[in-house]
Amino acid sequence: MSDLIKLNRALSGSCPFVIGEVAQAHEGSLGLAHSYIDAVADAGVDAVKFQTHIADEESSEFEEWRVKFSTQDETRHDYWKRMEFSKEQWIELKSHAEDRGLLFLSSPFSIAAVRLLDDIGMPAWKIPSGEITNYLLLDHVIKTGKPIFLSSGMSTLNEIDASLRRIRDSQLPHVLFQCTTAYPCPPDKIGLNIIADFMKKYDCPIGLSDHSGTVFPSLSAATIGANFIEVHAVLSKKMFGPDVSSSLDIPQLTDLVAGVRMVHEMKANSAGKDDYAASAKDLRRTFGQSLCASKDLSSGTALTLDMISSRKPLIGIPAQNYESFLGQKIIRPIEKGQFFSLEDFE
Numbered sequence: 001m002s003d004l005i006k007l008n009r010a011l012s013g014s015c016p017f018v019i020g021e022v023a024q025a026h027e028g029s030l031g032l033a034h035s036y037i038d039a040v041a042d043a044g045v046d047a048v049k050f051q052t053h054i055a056d057e058e059s060s061e062f063e064e065w066r067v068k069f070s071t072q073d074e075t076r077h078d079y080w081k082r083m084e085f086s087k088e089q090w091i092e093l094k095s096h097a098e099d100r101g102l103l104f105l106s107s108p109f110s111i112a113a114v115r116l117l118d119d120i121g122m123p124a125w126k127i128p129s130g131e132i133t134n135y136l137l138l139d140h141v142i143k144t145g146k147p148i149f150l151s152s153g154m155s156t157l158n159e160i161d162a163s164l165r166r167i168r169d170s171q172l173p174h175v176l177f178q179c180t181t182a183y184p185c186p187p188d189k190i191g192l193n194i195i196a197d198f199m200k201k202y203d204c205p206i207g208l209s210d211h212s213g214t215v216f217p218s219l220s221a222a223t224i225g226a227n228f229i230e231v232h233a234v235l236s237k238k239m240f241g242p243d244v245s246s247s248l249d250i251p252q253l254t255d256l257v258a259g260v261r262m263v264h265e266m267k268a269n270s271a272g273k274d275d276y277a278a279s280a281k282d283l284r285r286t287f288g289q290s291l292c293a294s295k296d297l298s299s300g301t302a303l304t305l306d307m308i309s310s311r312k313p314l315i316g317i318p319a320q321n322y323e324s325f326l327g328q329k330i331i332r333p334i335e336k337g338q339f340f341s342l343e344d345f346e
Contacts (some may be wrong), residue, residue, distance in 0.1 A: 010292035011147065011173050015264040016222045018107065019126075019230040019278060020255050023051075023211075025241055028082040030089055035094050039250050044204050045259035047103035049126055049230070050093070052117055055080035056101050057110035067183075067242045070086045100127040105149075107131075114140045121145065126230075129153025129209075131180050132163050142166060147173040149228070151209050153181035164202065175228055176202055178221075181210035184246040195226055215256040222263040229260060288314025290339050291322055297334040302327055308340075316341055 004108040020040035026033035033050070040048050059077040085093070097104035105128045108114040114137065124147040132138055132155050142191045148167050152160050160176070162346035167174045174200055179272060180189045190212060198206045207228025232247035248256060277284070289310035297307060301327055310319035316339040317325070330346045
């Protein structure tokens with residue numbers, strides 16, 4: 001499936017589109033990055049997403065650590081440097097992802113990264129939460145004329161409105177993600193209510209970018225109508241890195257994809273309760289019960305409540321109709337346990 005077809009399906013608002021975010025989980029290893037592509041593809045996601053960092057173009061000596069997790073890197077700049085891949089390596093990763101049937105995405109964190117990714121044929125742009133108000137970068141992305149996925153983790157509504165106006169002025173397809181910048185994100189800060197608010201306020205597909213490290217927020221988001229789901233992925237919860245606690249491991253990711261697909265099927269089914277009952281005709285016969293005699297009865301006996309019982313299957317008078325036969329006389333002897341029929345009554 002081509003990138004264009006994948007994007008059109010994603011933007012059409014059909015089955016929720018699931019993005020497996022690798023970010024820096026590859027720890028700067030090209031081989032590990034390729035392993036992640038295979039792992040998330042096996043889990044069934046629609047797209048794999050990385051982050052493209054070029055240390056000298058995005059960082060400075062003044063950048064502080066979000067979490068000082070690494071003794072290997074003296075500064076944040078050093079860490080970004082270790083995360084870099086060359087243009088040729090990005091081409092290799094993109095080709096691998098496409099061979100596995102995945103849409104390949106990578107968030108740019110500098111204008112140089114935008115140019116690099118545009119050169120290798122980036123089909124759409126995921127703007128991370130920290131860059132939503134970086135109009136210098138956003139305007140470079142807009143000029144490429146490609147769809148934009150906008151994450152809102154640290155933004156106010158006014159900031160979201162302003163960024164969306166810039167995108168809409170260029171009439172580009174776009175997606176807005178509810179996101180909370182917390183690692184891991186606790187349940188009370190997921191913002192399912194905000195997804196509902198976004199759906200009412202903005203005329204575009206809405207997604208959830210989740211950092212909870214569990215499948216539950218994404219399944220809930222799919223249930224209330226989110227069009228996109230993005231989650232961080234790790235090969236194992238025992239791996240090293242700042243995002244492990246906010247990521248899904250591969251078995252979790254596999255369950256998430258299956259769950260999202262199941263939610264979509266459940267929501268798409270418009271059959272009513274009577275339709276389900278009609279389709280269960282044979283089961284209703286098997287599990288239903290018919291009226292029968294609870295004791296031997298002679299001809300001419302007027303039925304009382306203590307004379308009747310019910311047994312499976314439903315092949316005679318339904319047990320639910322017992323009241324209609326109380327006081328009626330039978331016209332032939334009935335043995336205990338024998339089913340009543342309409343022909344047994346006057």
